[in-house]
Amino acid sequence: MASIIDIQHLTKKYADGHLALDNISVRIDEGEIIALLGPNGAGKTTLISIICGLTVISGGSVQVDGCDVVSEYRRTRSIIGLVPQELMLEPFETVLGTVKLSRGLFGLKADPAYVEKILRQLSLWTKRNNQIRELSGGMKRRVLIAKALSHEPKVLFLDEPTAGVDVDMRRETWKVIKSLKQRGVTIVLTTHYIEEAEEIADRIAVINNGKILLIEEKYELMKRLGKKQLWIDIDRAITELPIKLRGSGIELENHGTRVVYKYDAAKTQGDVSSVLAVLREEGIAILDLQTYQSSLEDIFVGLVNEETM
Numbered sequence: 598m599a600s601i602i603d604i605q606h607l608t609k610k611y612a613d614g615h616l617a618l619d620n621i622s623v624r625i626d627e628g629e630i631i632a633l634l635g636p637n638g639a640g641k642t643t644l645i646s647i648i649c650g651l652t653v654i655s656g657g658s659v660q661v662d663g664c665d666v667v668s669e670y671r672r673t674r675s676i677i678g679l680v681p682q683e684l685m686l687e688p689f690e691t692v693l694g695t696v697k698l699s700r701g702l703f704g705l706k707a708d709p710a711y712v713e714k715i716l717r718q719l720s721l722w723t724k725r726n727n728q729i730r731e732l733s734g735g736m737k738r739r740v741l742i743a744k745a746l747s748h749e750p751k752v753l754f755l756d757e758p759t760a761g762v763d764v765d766m767r768r769e770t771w772k773v774i775k776s777l778k779q780r781g782v783t784i785v786l787t788t789h790y791i792e793e794a795e796e797i798a799d800r801i802a803v804i805n806n807g808k809i810l811l812i813e814e815k816y817e818l819m820k821r822l823g824k825k826q827l828w829i830d831i832d833r834a835i836t837e838l839p840i841k842l843r844g845s846g847i848e849l850e851n852h853g854t855r856v857v858y859k860y861d862a863a864k865t866q867g868d869v870s871s872v873l874a875v876l877r878e879e880g881i882a883i884l885d886l887q888t889y890q891s892s893l894e895d896i897f898v899g900l901v902n903e904e905t906m
């Protein structure tokens with residue numbers, strides 16, 4: 598797949614000497630949704646601001662669609678839509694006016710049909726003549742998305758799109774983001790919500806202390822780092838595991854009535870059946886089986902803690 602954003606050895610040191618980005622190299626593919634996942638202060642907003650040409654680079658380079666974000670700022674900025682972290686809107690302007698104005702600022706000709714299309718897509722068409730101050734928080738956020746889409750960008754950046762948003766609105770925003778992808782927009786979003794990355798991203802980059810800890814396709818990541826547990830409830834309480842099962846990640850829990858086997862999610866199932874076979878040999882009947890797969894959250898917390906230690 599062709600990459601639309603190419604970040605090479607990017608470094609950002611703020612005036613106070615704080616190293617916010619430390620030698621970051623990432624390629625973002627056209628048409629994908631990539632989530633930059635990291636705790637507060639990780640460097641996510643700094644990274645986005647640099648790609649959008651709003652923050653000065655200390656070292657390295659960023660290209661968008663083959664153009665340098667510094668020397669070809671106007672061209673790269675025209676390809677990018679940005680939904681900032683803070684809600685910044687003119688309260689007395691109407692929804693329609695806000696979006697039209699934003700398109701105009703990019704020097705594009707008015708296109709009422711296009712503006713109507715994005716407002717409809719974001720369920721804002723019926724509110725088009727309302728002033729911004731009359732809208733709910735969720736609607737304001739959608740106006741920001743409409744504004745960012747007003748100049749038909751190829752790449753859309755969403756900085757913490759659902760921070761402080763209620764659960765219903767969060768789900769609705771995810772739906773909008775997915776539908777934008779369907780229309781061919783490349784989407785880069787930052788979040789500190791693991792659930793958000795898990796729900797909508799094709800690839801996840803974990804960022805902490807200005808460094809990319811990993812970047813990987815979501816399902817690969819979960820398969821590679823995920824752990825599974827098999828819980829086997831048995832028909833009696835035993836005080837010790839059968840000898841053949843000792844010392845191989847198998848434990849006895851629930852007062853000796855549950856055998857818990859922990860293994861890599863990527864592993865083949867052969868070992869599972871041998872554990873069951875041993876129990877059968879011992880004349881122990883199985884009452885119930887459950888498996889538990891560690892979530893992205895477990896993986897993420899593990900990674901970030903490892904890094905901090």
Ligand SMILES: Nc1ncnc2c1ncn2[C@@H]1O[C@H](COP(=O)(O)OP(=O)(O)O)[C@@H](O)[C@H]1O
Pocket residue numbers: 611612613615617635636637638639640641642643644
């Ligand atoms: N203008 C600035 N001057 C100095 N330090 C800054 C500035 N902006 C951000 N930082 C620092 O850079 C680090 C990364 O910030 P930021 O990119 O906003 O992180 P995130 O968006 O992941 O929460 C933080 O430690 C933050 O305090």
Ligand SMILES: [Mg+2]
Pocket residue numbers: 641642643682756757
């Ligand atoms: Mg931020």
